[in-house]
Amino acid sequence: VLLDCRQAGIRTATYFSNKELHPSTEAFKEHGEEWGRKDRTANLRHNFYRPDIEFGAQMCLRSGWLDYLKFSIDRVLKNHPLDGVYYDWNVALLCQNPLHEGKQAGEKAAGHWDIDELLDLMEWTRQRVGPDGLIIIHNTTVPMFATENFADYVVATVWGYSKWTDRAPDPDDLPLEWNLAGARPRGVISYGTIPENAPRRLHKLFALEAFLGGVTPWPASPETFELLPLLKPLGNIESYKFADWRNKAVSLSGKICASAVYSRPGEAYLLLVNLGQEKQEVNCVLHPEKLPCPLGKVTGAEMVATNGDALQGPEDQATASLTGSSVLQAAATLDVVALVTTGIKVTIPGDGAIVIRIK
Structure with missing residues (x-):
């Protein structure tokens, strides 16, 4: 399928989470406590899709997790004809794991962010996929020039904002990441803001406000395709x-x-x-x-x-x-x-x- 996509001129990227490692993996069993992102009570943070279905435990890039993540990405790209990567959780997070500050387990951590390591990962990724490679990053609620400058596309607005109910917000009430100046091509996720059973009219308004902001509805709705011919004369x-x-x-x-x-x-x-x-x-x-x-x-x-x-x-x-x-x-x-x-x-x-x- 990947080769067929390439022959058809379709570029492909595969998913990686910069912050999640599932507890069932050998890497987690060996290094979960060492690499993990911990809160002030020294507990690991876990992401769940449902109470019984886990995405993974949160890791901190200011640890051996960074090198392991690079190793995993490189291995996938070496063995599959992909054009690049999609990074979820492409954000820096506060961590209280003392092992990342040169302290012993059980000692009190001062607290640290893994922003420098995130930038290191982005720079490494651009070098790895090359200037013509594909990098898509997801950074809902945290638009950032420094990371987006390495990317080709940005995905945002999947959570963290009020739901649309009977009307669309005024343009000046839209999230900053909708209108970030100089941003890379940006997809704004509709299912993060429009409830599942909302009137279809809201999807048309979502597409219209996307046009006004120079962003793209993600995924593209039927209403988006209905309105897209407006731009055909250009x-x-x-x-x-x-x-x-x-x-x-x-x-x-x-x-x-x-x-x-x-x-x-x-x-x-x-x-x-x-x-x-x-x-x-x-x-x-x-x-x-x-x-x-x-x-x-x-x-x-x-x-x-x-x-x-x-x-x-x-x-x-x-x-x-x-x-x-x-x-x-x-x-x-x-x-x-x-x-x-x-x-x-x-x-x-x-x-x-x-x-x-x-x-």
Whole structure:
């Protein structure tokens, strides 16, 4: 299967936990007390999936666990055609094991963090998989430039946050790791925030807020694929500079709505999102000098995609083409002069978005 994936251009990585070693293993039986992460009462910490099903006991990287983990990773990569690794528990944790501080068992530990060893592991991993290798790290609640700079992708938000119930949070209430500046491509885990029996509407809002933050729903829901054609008019998305909902290039007058910007020399796309259930007419003003790639003069503006009824009139509807989802793609010319001065009125569908091309 791994070889088939490689031939198809699919890169693969296998799972490692940086902090867990199962008590059933010989390594734990020999070194569990020595390597283990202990609390103030000198007890090991265990992670359980269910009361009778254990993930493993927590280890501290400031011990022989670091070398053993590297050995295990290297052995797997030598024997399987993998492109890299996925690291769970890619965080530094406080440990009270006195053996990691040069003391004897039973002595009182001052307490230590294994952050230096975590950075050592990340640097070693990048060297091990090579510059073109694949490193995915999971660091829910602890986004960190120092570790993410070694990674290709980041996964986050699996736990630690309030559940979404009847509405999505406002963008400025989203976790820091959702909007961490300069972050690697980031997957935000929906099942960590949306209850299993929640209305499907919340999954659409999750996807829309992911678009506003420049992150990817993990796993990609049907609602994500339904909305993805909104970005099809952009073509090669890697050719743009992205500005999330905090951008200063677009001003919107509506309630619970926001924008994101894809910008490159001579062209920009504005993603306008309505997080309310009902469609709303908003006033949209563009400040072209504040685009990531500023435009000296705007010569054209057109609405090119929507997932609702924002394209009005028989000509617009006649030229719109279905893309296999609820998204329509068409060209509806907009008033450029008004857009960059007093603003234009546009209708954004409920739980939806429109895309405007600027040149």
